Amino acid sequence: MKNVREYFKPTSIPEAVNLLREYPGKGAFIAGGTNIVVEKDPTLDYLVDVNHLGLNYITEDEHLIHIGAGTTIEQLYASRLVNTLASGLFVQVASWFASRQIRNVATIGGNVAEGLSAADTVPPLMAMDAQIVLVGEIERTLPIMEFFRKEGLTVLNQELVKEFIIPKEFQQARGKFLKNARTREDISIVSVTTVVLMDGGVCRKVRIALGAVAPTPIRIPQAEALLEGQIPTKELIEQAADTVVAQIAPIDNFRAMAQFRKDISHTYTKRALSECCHIVI
Structure with missing residues (x-):
């Protein structure tokens, strides 16, 4: 992190994606920072703050629940809507997810986007047939199962994780x-x-x-x-x-x-x- 020269605070998703795709050097998105700050990647040149993009939401329509990628783990824990799913599955996850201080800043999008095998929010998303919405040059939606590559990487290609979609049948x-x-x-x-x-x-x-x-x-x-x-x-x-x-x-x-x-x-x-x-x- 010591080589980071620029820190951007975009206010729209297109602005954030364009910064990552077009600004010179190696960049990364940052939300809660609980992974990226610990990793201390010395090759990073700049960071793009995604906390001002309006991605911390939990909404529903007739058949689906939508969870914005900027939603914190503590917000999942406290959400009555989210915890109608599968016997309050996310309450169970959050109770084992670090400390409250970490849960207050760590986001579900960051936890998933890292592609880590031990990411606690991913197996519950997989178990509820969740879809993930990615925004890059285009916006695309794919099953969470297709987000991960077998060798331990993800399909992210200079894209932003926007939201997760879970069918209401899992209520x-x-x-x-x-x-x-x-x-x-x-x-x-x-x-x-x-x-x-x-x-x-x-x-x-x-x-x-x-x-x-x-x-x-x-x-x-x-x-x-x-x-x-x-x-x-x-x-x-x-x-x-x-x-x-x-x-x-x-x-x-x-x-x-x-x-x-x-x-x-x-x-x-x-x-x-x-x-x-x-x-x-």
């Missing part, structure tokens, strides 16, 4: 977020998110998403398929947890060994699915 869903970390303020060693839409006693839609067990956050459709269209049982949940472990690729690092991450993923998947399906294990 009828049951959701559970579980996170293993050294403390509530630390980043994830493993996170597991499950969301289940029931139709009578049958699982109509099942989503299982994990963080910190692959180069990017991931969903496990092979495990989801075992439960969809079925009456949930202990045996099916056990099979789904086994399938999750078979599909992830955690690494050894200073936070945890790969085998520990696999064991936690199995345990948390069983626990989260059992709670969503009201099955006692």
Whole structure:
């Protein structure tokens, strides 16, 4: 950060995008700054502040909930509308998301745009079939699943994350977020998110998403398929947890060994699915 020479405060999205795309040198967007300031990238020449673009909003229409990329984690935590989704899934996430001081400035857009495997807001977005809106030379909308590249990067190409769109059908869903970390303020060693839409006693839609067990956050459709269209049982949940472990690729690092991450993923998947399906294990 010591080489940053310019700091811009645009007041419109086109102005912000044009600055990133056309100003000489290497630039980056900054909102809460909780990632970029810590990273201290020495190659950055300038920063584009996106806090004055009107992106801190939560709105709804007949079928969708819209969350602006500038919405802070604390605003998600406090929003009655957002927390009608999947048993208050974002309240569960926010309660494990750093300190209140960090939550007051960290934004959902920044958490996602970094493309980090351990980003806590991403698995819940994946588990609720969220779409992400990007603005660059054009504006485009794509499923959150398509935002991440397998090798650990994102599809961002000098673009700004504008908003996230979540279908209201997930207001009828049951959701559970579980996170293993050294403390509530630390980043994830493993996170597991499950969301289940029931139709009578049958699982109509099942989503299982994990963080910190692959180069990017991931969903496990092979495990989801075992439960969809079925009456949930202990045996099916056990099979789904086994399938999750078979599909992830955690690494050894200073936070945890790969085998520990696999064991936690199995345990948390069983626990989260059992709670969503009201099955006692």
